[in-house]
Amino acid sequence: MRVSFDELHQTLRRALLKVGFEQGRAELCARLFAETDRDGVYTHGLNRFPRFMEMIGRGIVDVGASPVRVEAHGSLERWDGRSGPGNLNAHESMARAVELSRRHGVGCVALRNTNHWMRGGSYGWQAAEAGALAFCWTNTLPNLPPWGGTRPLLGNNPLVIAVPRPAGHVVLDMAMSQFSYGALASYRSRGEQLPVVGGFDKAGRLTRDPAAVEESGRPLPVGFWKGSGLALLLDMAAALLSAGTATHQIPPDPLAETRLSQVFLAFDISTLGGAESRIADDIVESLQGARYPGERTLQIRRENAEQGIPVDPEVWEQYRER
Numbered sequence: 328m329r330v331s332f333d334e335l336h337q338t339l340r341r342a343l344l345k346v347g348f349e350q351g352r353a354e355l356c357a358r359l360f361a362e363t364d365r366d367g368v369y370t371h372g373l374n375r376f377p378r379f380m381e382m383i384g385r386g387i388v389d390v391g392a393s394p395v396r397v398e399a400h401g402s403l404e405r406w407d408g409r410s411g412p413g414n415l416n417a418h419e420s421m422a423r424a425v426e427l428s429r430r431h432g433v434g435c436v437a438l439r440n441t442n443h444w445m446r447g448g449s450y451g452w453q454a455a456e457a458g459a460l461a462f463c464w465t466n467t468l469p470n471l472p473p474w475g476g477t478r479p480l481l482g483n484n485p486l487v488i489a490v491p492r493p494a495g496h497v498v499l500d501m502a503m504s505q506f507s508y509g510a511l512a513s514y515r516s517r518g519e520q521l522p523v524v525g526g527f528d529k530a531g532r533l534t535r536d537p538a539a540v541e542e543s544g545r546p547l548p549v550g551f552w553k554g555s556g557l558a559l560l561l562d563m564a565a566a567l568l569s570a571g572t573a574t575h576q577i578p579p580d581p582l583a584e585t586r587l588s589q590v591f592l593a594f595d596i597s598t599l600g601g602a603e604s605r606i607a608d609d610i611v612e613s614l615q616g617a618r619y620p621g622e623r624t625l626q627i628r629r630e631n632a633e634q635g636i637p638v639d640p641e642v643w644e645q646y647r648e649r
Contacts (some may be wrong), residue, residue: 328637328638328640328643329631329634329635329636329637330635330636330638330643331635331636331637332361332365332631332632333343333616335361335364335365335373335638336357336358336361337357338361338643338646338647338648339356339357339361339373339376339646340353340354340356340357341615341646342357342376342380342646343356343357343390343402343649346380346384346390347391348390349391352390352415353413355415355418356412356414356415357413358414359373359418359445359446359449360373360376360379360445360626360630361373361636362364362449363375363445363446363449364444364631364636364637364638365627365628365631365632365636366448366452366624366627366628366631367437367624367627367628367631368446368448369513369637370507370509370510370512370513371445371446371509371582372445372446373638373642373643373646374639374642375445375509376642376646377642377645378581378582379412379445381442381582382442382582382583382585385582385583386411387442387582387583387584387585388410388411388412388413388442388585389409389410389411389413390412390518391411392408392409392410392411392412393409393411393415393416393419394407394408394409394411394419394420394438394441395407395409398570402427402428402430402431402432402433402434402435403437403524403568404423404427404435404436404437405436405437405438405568405569406420406423406436406437406438406439406569407437407438407439407440408438408439408440408441408442410440410441410442410585410586411441411442413441413442413443413444413445413587414441414444414446414449414581415446416419416438416441416442416444417438417441417444417447417449417450417463417465417589417591418449418450418453418496418569420436420438420450420589420591421436421450421453421454421461421463421591421593422453422457423436423591423593424454424459424462424591424593425454425457425459425593425595426461426463427593428593428594428595429595432594432598433592433593433594433595434593434594434595435568435570435590435591435593436563436584436590436591436593436594437568437570437571437588437589437590437591438569438571438584438588438589438590438591439569439570439571439572439586439587439588439589440571440572440585440587441585441586441587441588441589442584442585442587443467443587444465444587444589446500447463447464447465447485447487447500448487448498448500448624449487450463450591451463451487451488451489451496451498451499451500452489452498454489454491454494454593455489455490455491455492455496455497455498455585456496456567457491458491458595458596458597459489459491459593459594459595459596460488460489460490460491460496460593460594460596460603461487461488461489461587461591461592461593461594462486462489462590462592463486463487463590463591463592464484464485464486464487464561464564464565464589464590465484465485465565465587465588465589465590466482466561466565466566466572466573466577466587466588466589467482467483467484467485467564467574467577467587468482468574468578468580468581468584468602469481469482469574469575469577469579470482470483470508470544470546470576470577470579471483471503471504471546471548471555471558472544472545473555473559474548474551474554474555474556475551475552477478477531479544479545479579480574480575481503481555481558481559481562481574482503482558482561482562482574482577483502483503483504483507483508483546483558484502484503484504484557484558484561484562484565484574485500485501485503485507486499486500486501486503486557486561487499487500487501487503489621490607491596491604492604492605492608492611494611495610495611495619495621495622495625496621496622497607497611497619497620497621498621498624499620499621500620501549503548503549503554503555503557503558503561504525504526504546504547504549504554504557505523505524505525505526505546505547505548505549505554506521506525506526506537506540506546506547506550508541508546510537511525511526511537511540511546512537514537515537515538515541519537520535520536520537521535521536521537522535523535524547525540525546525547525644526539526540526543526545526547527540527543527545527547527602528540528542528543529542529543533547556599562574562588564590565586565588565589565590568588568590569588569589569590571586571587571588572586572587572588573588586606599627616624616631
């Protein structure tokens with residue numbers, strides 16, 4: 328079934344108000360969830376909402392907590408998320424990084440003690456809409472074995488890179504595994520095999536079976552050992568810059584995944600001479616029609632605006648107004 332963006336947004340907003348969100352915060356939090364579904368990332372929108380609500384019920388997420396600045400070093404600031412809603416903390420942190428970039432050319436907010444940021448790409452799009460080139464990443468609970476190992480000791484630490492462009496922002500949002508756990512679940516629920524090998528089964532064999540990868544807990548890092556190394560360094564950088572928690576200190580329970588460390592880095596390219604848009608356009612044109620990161624998102628966004636946003640009827644039934 329499909330629903331309008333406004334119906335989805337307002338339904339989630341009402342649910343958040345019932346659990347103690349202040350009006351403005353409920354509005355923004357619900358919008359970030361609804362925009363995630365609008366843009367086709369269905370694993371992190373409405374389908375992720377029940378887990379978010381359960382974490383609120385368990386006291387993992389403090390609906391009234393906002394991040395606070397604890398240190399300032401010119402263009403670099405450290406903030407404490409105080410266990411507030413992860414998407415609100417991340418949105419405020421990226422907004423602050425963009426603000427700092429207006430003053431210094433570059434702005435960096437390192438955030439600690441926060442929760443799952445939901446769709447990381449949201450903050451790349453946020454920065455690009457503000458005209459900033461941006462990087463952001465987060466560490467996660469340990470759910471990715473290091474290369475050559477079988478135990479999940481690394482995080483799947485998503486990385487987002489965004490380049491603003493009037494003709495269509497270029498936004499990369501990628502986990503450190505070939506397929507995120509959300510993507511594995513989507514393929515499994517549709518009864519489909521992965522298009523390429525996505526991990527190992529319990530016998531240590533590479534497989535395209537998403538259920539086998541979920542069962543083994545051994546997704547394949549992107550680029551094999553390269554993705555494993557990148558996951559490790561992203562975790563190190565986030566923990567060091569924020570003076571926060573590293574992956575090995577985060578509980579392995581998805582419903583207790585908290586005290587995460589994140590980094591939001593923004594560059595004000597408007598001060599660099601004005602040719603940046605043409606450079607970005609030239610690079611995209613050099614692809615000769617091949618798809619660039621973010622192009623498919625814009626297409627899905629248009630389709631869902633016209634046709635309505637697909638929702639899981641069972642999950643939708645939990646929150647729709649009766």
